[in-house]
Amino acid sequence: MRDFAGTPGTVTALILRMLQCFFAAGSIASMATTSTFFEFTAFCFLIASMGLQILWSFGLAILDIYALAKKKVIHNAGLVSLFVVGDWVTATLSLAAAASSAGITVLYFSDLGGCSFGEECQKYQMAVGLAFLTWVTIGISSVIMFWILAAG
Amino acid sequence: MRDFAGTPGTVTALILRMLQCFFAAGSIASMATTSTFFEFTAFCFLIASMGLQILWSFGLAILDIYALAKKKVIHNAGLVSLFVVGDWVTATLSLAAAASSAGITVLYFSDLGGCSFGEECQKYQMAVGLAFLTWVTIGISSVIMFWILAAG
Numbered sequence: 001m002r003d004f005a006g007t008p009g010t011v012t013a014l015i016l017r018m019l020q021c022f023f024a025a026g027s028i029a030s031m032a033t034t035s036t037f038f039e040f041t042a043f044c045f046l047i048a049s050m051g052l053q054i055l056w057s058f059g060l061a062i063l064d065i066y067a068l069a070k071k072k073v074i075h076n077a078g079l080v081s082l083f084v085v086g087d088w089v090t091a092t093l094s095l096a097a098a099a100s101s102a103g104i105t106v107l108y109f110s111d112l113g114g115c116s117f118g119e120e121c122q123k124y125q126m127a128v129g130l131a132f133l134t135w136v137t138i139g140i141s142s143v144i145m146f147w148i149l150a151a152g
Numbered sequence: 153m154r155d156f157a158g159t160p161g162t163v164t165a166l167i168l169r170m171l172q173c174f175f176a177a178g179s180i181a182s183m184a185t186t187s188t189f190f191e192f193t194a195f196c197f198l199i200a201s202m203g204l205q206i207l208w209s210f211g212l213a214i215l216d217i218y219a220l221a222k223k224k225v226i227h228n229a230g231l232v233s234l235f236v237v238g239d240w241v242t243a244t245l246s247l248a249a250a251a252s253s254a255g256i257t258v259l260y261f262s263d264l265g266g267c268s269f270g271e272e273c274q275k276y277q278m279a280v281g282l283a284f285l286t287w288v289t290i291g292i293s294s295v296i297m298f299w300i301l302a303a304g
Contacts, residue, residue, distance in 0.1 A: 040263055042255035092247070099248040100255025103194035107256055111192055150302030 006144040008060070008074050008083065009067030013144075017061035019137045024050040024057070024094075027130035034120040042100040043124070046131055049090075049097035053134055056090050080149050087142040094138055098131035158296040160212070160226050160235065161219030165296075169213035171289045176202040176209070176246075179282035186272040194252040195276070198283055201242075201249035205286055208242050232301050239294040246290055250283035 005012040027050045037043040060083065067074050105124050108115045115121035157164040179202045189195040212235065219226050257276050260267045267273035 041258045095244070095247055096251040099251035100258075103252030103255040104259055106193045106252075107259070146298060147302045150299045151304070 003073070003075070006140070007148055008080070008145075009064055009072065011068065013141070014061060014064040014068065016137055016141050017057045017064060020057035020134055020141070021054050021061065023130045023134040023137060024053040027127045027134060028054075030123045030130060031127035034117075034123050036117060036120060040101075040104060042097070042104050043127075046097040046101045046127065049093040050131060050134065053090050053094055053138065056086055057138070060086075075148065077149070077152055080145065080152070084142070084145045084149050087138065087145050091135065091138045091142045094131060094135040098128060098135050101131065102128045155225070155227070158292070159300055160232070160297075161216055161224065163220065165293070166213060166216040166220065168289055168293050169209045169216060172209035172286055172293070173206050173213065175282045175286040175289060176205040179279045179286060180206075182275045182282060183279035186269075186275045188269060188272060192253075192256060194249070194256050195279075198249040198253045198279065201245045202283060202286065205242050205246055205290065208238055209290070212238075227300065229301070229304070232297065236294070236297045236301050239290065239297050243287065243290045243294045246283060246287040250280060250287050253280045253283065 003010075006016065007013060028047055031037050031043055031047055031050075037047070063074065066072075101124070105128050108117075109121070109125075115124075117124075155162075158168065159165060180199055183189050183195055183199055183202075189199070215226065218224075253276075257280050260269075261273070261277075267276075269276075
């Protein structure tokens with residue numbers, strides 16, 4: 001296994017995991033405080049997907065902190081395979097959730113000639129934007145994980 | 153570079169590329185024959201993304217046929233890097249297009265209590281389904297490409 005910035009147990013990996021939790025939590029907070037999100041399947045899917053992302057990233061952040069504190073290297077093939085599968089599943093779900101919510105947001109904002117939900121419109125946009133940021137950060141983690149598995 | 157089913161210049165790779173073209177063409181055909189698709193940004197994005205996918209997959213299918221006919225191995229690192237970038241970009245776009253169109257389809261079919269576009273509804277569903285199949289096949293190609301690049 002190669003050892004470079006972003007591999008499990010490094011500070012970069014920990015920062016990426018914390019950013020994922022932060023963006024996903026922001027997306028949920030922004031979406032869940034609207035009063036109409038449950039009318040849209042895609043928005044409920046966004047919340048579910050971001051919730052799963054937080055659980056996953058928080059778990060791996062804890063593991064990174066543990067590895068950093070104990071100065072252990074957690075690069076065995078079994079563990080990395082597990083990380084790769086989890087990362088790719090959550091990354092795919094995050095992108096799908098962000099894109100489907102973005103589709104509906106664009107539908108209301110431009111195709112139907114303006115959003116009629118008042119203040120909630122901005123919250124929808126913010127939730128979608130944060131979901132895309134979550135996807136970017138989990139995407140970076142996924143690529144690094146897959147790389148160390150394949151290069152293993 | 154390792155040589156296994158699905159790497160450039162093999163029959164499996166060629167079949168995958170042809171399936172990508174087939175599914176993407178079906179998705180465009182299904183969507184473009186509706187009379188209302190241009191009212192939805194997401195549906196236009198779906199057509200654009202599937203069009204790009206056809207161009208890319210068709211080009212690589214030609215290359216696979218050439219490699220099979222000439223019995224050449226096209227595994228040099230520069231070429232594979234190019235394939236990886238193209239595959240990942242088109243795979244991401246395909247998933248985003250399929251998910252955003254699916255978000256709108258689900259909105260009309262279940263959230264707003266039934267689709268009111270008559271026969272076109274089934275075409276929308278078919279286009280979204282075929283777009284997801286396109287994403288599955290390009291996803292498989294992308295993973296294989298990334299694997300041979302990383303495994304070097």
